[in-house]
Each structure stands twice: as structure tokens, then as C-alpha cells.
Amino acid sequence: MNKSVTIVIPAYREENNVEGAIENAVRVAQSVTQDYEIIVVDDGSPDRTGERASLKAQNNPHIRVAINATNQGFGYSFARGVMMASKEYITVFPGDNDMSAQSLKDLLEARGSSDLVISYMKKTNKRSLFRRAVSKTFVLIMNLLFGMNLKYYNGAFICKTALLKAIPIKSTGLAALAECIVRLVKQGVVWRPIYFEHVGRQHEQSKAFNLKSVKAVSKTIWILWWDIYFPNKPKNA
Secondary structure: OOOOEEEEEEEOOOOOOHHHHHHHHHHHHHHHOOOEEEEEEEOOOOOOHHHHHHHHHHOOOOEEEEEOOOOOOHHHHHHHHHHHOOOOEEEEOOOOOOEOHHHHHHHHHOOOOOOEEEEEEOOOOOOOHHHHHHHHHHHHHHHHHHOOOOOOOOOOEEEEHHHHHOOOOOOOOOOHHHHHHHHHHHOOOOEEEEEEOEOOOOOOOOOOOOHHHHHHHHHHHHHHHHHHHOOOOOOOO
16 A cells, blocks of 8 residues: 655654654655655744754655744644645654654554544553543543544544645644544544554653643634534624
């Protein structure tokens, strides 16, 4: 199966992780297909994230780098990568390199087996009890609000690029992947789950959970709920 694939890598302040993420993505992509592209979106990082990604791109024409002028958020960066994508299938890989390369390979090899392949974290022991509790709460809220029965919403997924380009991505934060999954499933795309391994960051602490991210996730849930249940009604009505 030689279906072409785009791997989007959003990264913010990941100068010590982004090179490893790119190397893993390239190695896995090459083992699956020769028709691939890696799109790294540096989200206005104040460190050398963009510089290190650009150095990788100099030696591999399959790698493209976009740099946001200012920090815009994960969702914005992911959406920018989606708009830049030119291959048939698309997925995402974390700029902090905390997803195993084997899990990315499993995801790429599953492309085309369903409209949408969603990955979920089977083992969560690499995360703190607090992070696990927050994650479970988020899954519970999403399932209740949108009448779904998913095990996880923030894992990488793979689908046809045309499907993803056809939906709006309004979240600027970390809930962008969850937003995409809900919009696609509610449109009737056929999906199936696949397990992925969370290996944890090798450098620095996660920037995923803070007051700013909580506000962004809450805003995304509200916008998504309104769009799903009141698609033709203005929000100020």
C-alpha cells in the first residue's frame, strides 16, 4: 500500500525534542512509503525550535518548515499544517516526541483501512495521577456532550487529507484533535480505534496543562457543541 502521507508536527519551545521527532517521523515514513512529506510548524518559539527544524529540512526535500510570527497555539499550528498538506492521507506527530515511533508506523500502515483511524492510549502509567484524572474527565465530558463512546480524544489520527480540509478547525489550543474527531464522526465517517504508546518527553516538562490551555479547551467545547447541535443558528441568537 503506497498511499501518500503528510505528517504534521506542531512544535513550540521544543529545541531539544523537535529533531528527534523529525527523525522518527522520517524513518517511519520511509519504511512505509516513498511518497511522504513532513510539515513542521514552529509556533513562534522563542528558542531554536524553528532553526533546528529548518536545518533538518535543508538535508531532506520531504521536510517543510513553517514558522508562525507569534505564538498562536497548537490548534492554529495544526490547522496551518493541514492547509499546507499535499498528500492523500494526513496525520500528526507530537513535536515533543512523546509518541513512540512504532505507534506512528502502526497508524500509517492503517491508513485506508477506515475513513478515520483514531489512536488511544492504552497504558497511561507514564503520566501523573492528576493528568490521568484530567484526561478521563475530558473523555467523559466529550462522550456525554456528543453522544459518543470514545476511549480517548487527543491522540493522533489518520484520515484522507480531503476530509480534514473540508471541516473547520476553530480550536487554537490542544483540543484541536478532539474537535476534528467529533466533526468527522458526526458527519458520518466510518472510524476504528488503534492503540498507541505514550513514551513521555525526554527533555523539559509538558506545557499541555495550564490556565491558558484550560480556557482554550473550554472555548473549543462550547463552539463545537453549538456547531454540532445548532449549525444554522448564530451564537448570539
